[in-house]
Amino acid sequence: MEEIKFSEKSLALVNKIIKRYPEGRQKSALLPILHVAQAEFDGWLSPAVMDLVASILKIKPIEVYEVASFYSMYNLEPVGKCLIEVCQTGPCWLRGSDDIVEHLQNKLNIKVGETTADGMFTLKTVECLGSCGTAPMLQCGAKFHENLTTEKVDALVEDLRSANARSSYMR
């Protein structure tokens, strides 16, 4: 298997993050570094990537697996190029999130939790993202798309398709 490693730029960031925490407490850097890793390695955390993070932080691999599987933002399976996360909790539901989800399912021709055949989009429903006053909303990468209508969703999907860039929380 090919050895995986961080780019120089990411490695510099990783080392900067580790320095935020006291001597011997480098495990604290785990969550932020997993974000860096996910952004660098195709939007998901493979066991090999998690082992790499474990070795950098000098912790046991199981400590990384335990953490990565606890938090909902880490993908433990490959995802499409653009991960579309639609909020569906009470306040968003009140303002029509069900319609947004249905519209996206029809438009992308996939169900929630699936990825389009071309690997371009993965559709996911998520719980409250703190956009209740601008509901309904979805998140793609770090960006919030709020006060959604089906027209806005159409435009967004076209934009994402033509930009053809991987969504990432780090941008």
Place this chain on the structure above:
Amino acid sequence: MAKVTIDGVEVEVADGTTILNAARQIGGDLVPPAMCYYSTLKDSGGKCRVCLVKVTAGSAKDPRPMPKLVASCRTPVMDGMVVQNITSPEVLEARKGVVEFLLLNHPLDCPVCDQAGECDLQNLAYEHGAAKTRYEEDRRTFEKIDIGDKIKLHMTRCILCYRCTYVADQLTPERVHGVLGRGDHSEISTYIAKAVDNDYSGNMIDVCPVGALTDKTFRFKSRVWFTNPMDAHRDCPKCSGKVVLWMKGEEVLRVSARKDQYGEVKEYICNECRYDHKNVKDWTVEGPRHIDRHSVIAQGHYERADLITLKKEIERQIEFEKGKPLPEPNPSLTA
């Protein structure tokens, strides 16, 4: 030292003792059950909530009651503290609730489970559970897997006590398994099919309160109540060498560490003792193991109950079911 009163019985214990351990010093029925706490595993406890008790007076200095039920296994006593366990209907009601929660997704495959007869959940359900489930949804299931060549993991049966992870952290050189996922999807796993392979991994089996981790070398060999437990020892360079041999005739079916009346191992054993010496000639047999816990394996010698006492105990339970406060337990039954 601190004086604490539990269900009307006073006991003096060292400062810092937990309510649960104070109750164990008194002994008998008023000892709260424990599914996750394990006295020889640091940081264990607080999770399963079956040991919840009511503190009606916090201390002599501040006699206010505590606002919520507390986990007796992790709450230290204070001088002058007053605690109710089985004398509090509120505690018994909460405990019944917790037992129901623990059984919700538990498979109830006791007839084919190797732990049956020595299962803490089975005993707990017998004492505190309801006869019928109110849960009509599908139960959560997992595939059963091998973790290492000697241990079978039935995740479906796991109650997430975390004891096995503490064993791995505290007794073995490196923990390779842990709790993955979140909420009711949490599972014990190595994540990447990795073997748990070290000299003390077998202790994970002994600390497991249910049949989630079982000894593959004993699987389906015998119901545990058909075996003869014998205390035995050998000179072992790695561990105390003090074990229980679970025998059928001259055959050693299983070797385990010795558990006390609360199901706890005080002296852990190594895998060599556990798996590699299934010949009775390897051991100095001390004599029959006395099983203190009242469970199926204490049988062979079912303690003979006085029928009049038993009738009174049943009446006492019926009164309680009617919503009346629980009268004093019959001392001859708890002795």
Place this chain on the structure above:
Amino acid sequence: MGKKLLTANINIPGIETFDVYRKNGGYASVEKALKTMTPDEVTEEVKKSGLRGRGGAGFPAGMKWSFLDRKSEKPRYLVCNADESEPGTFKDRYLMEKIPHLLIEGMITGSYALGARTSYIYIRGEYMYIVRILEKAIEEAYAAGFLGQNILGTPYSLDLYVHPGAGAYICGEETALLESLEGKRGNPRLKPPFPAVAGLYAAPTVVNNVETIAAVVPIVNGGGDEYAKIGIGKSTGTKLISASGHINKPGIYEIDLGLPVEEFIYSDEYCGGIWKGRKMKAVVAGGSSVPILPADLILKTAKGEQRLMTYESLADGGFVSGTMLGSGGFIVYDETACIVRNLWTFARFYHHESCGQCSPCREGTGWMEKVLHRIEHGHGHMSDIDLLVDVAKKIEGNTICPLGDAAAWPVASAIRHFREEFEYHVKYPEKVSNPKHFEIEPFRSEKKLEAVGA
């Protein structure tokens, strides 16, 4: 029109930059505290202000600060809880996004009061774009000498970092947050010990909500007594309310505590009334965890008194007829909203967010969600309604952390106040099979009794 202590300058163009923020009086509290006050004097002002934790629990902030173990030889930490995740709440995001230096200023002044030399802002991972905003602002504060060694030439030094989470509501619970900050799963700790004694890295730690820390700035600038003049009784100062749901003007409003609820809902200055000219059915006043109240009980207490936006007035009547101010997540429901479906989304939320550590919450939240799913989708039984009440009761108070209570209260209150709607769902499964059933034919109270055949 109430006073605006936190948001007065929020719409000034460029206020997110250090220069504009500073020109508009920013960082005055740092200068005042570090140059003219001792740390204890700062704490004293916060005590005098009567400021209560704005994250939800409403515990007096000054008292929390005074619990910090000052005898310990370990370093002390101030950690900002920016893990805002309570459904209906989005106020911290608004502050951090629009006026990041206010939080940073509060962190410096607060850290000085507590003697912290390193402080962290723990922010939910989904707010990653705000991490960038805060990091930029922190960089500017370092460059201007408000962070780092010998701030403003005084002996006081402070390092401040932003730490993103990764998607877990439970990390808003302060001990779960600390676990997460230590790089672990967000499992709440058993208490005692409390963070004031053994918090981050087992050192004395104070964890405060974003809005609480921001409020330290006006308190130090104007004095605790001045702050305490706003509000009523033990509800002092201003509060950010996140308004959402079926109202004409959703958004963030900074109100003086004590504002009548009716004015907040119907005045054009705030929510602007119910949308589409409809009637109000219910309100969740303090984030999804607090008991839901029907329209009549949110406007007036059971005693017939006008309900006010204060901790005490909203709680009037206890859980029988009252609710809580909580985090100020104010969700309004019009007459077409289905209480059962709303509750199911909340139950799904708590099920999704339970850490799974203790059995009542791990098993109970999932059970409640499944039963509610059944009822909402037309497969419920009448006995399910009391079953839900009983399961909620068996979770409440019996868990390690308050998430169990947070999951139980919405269920208990929705059934207490809207039992007829649950019965209607069971009785008329064919009518509720359409997810928009009450939009087609609103469930009105006058129909209640007839509908359930009473």
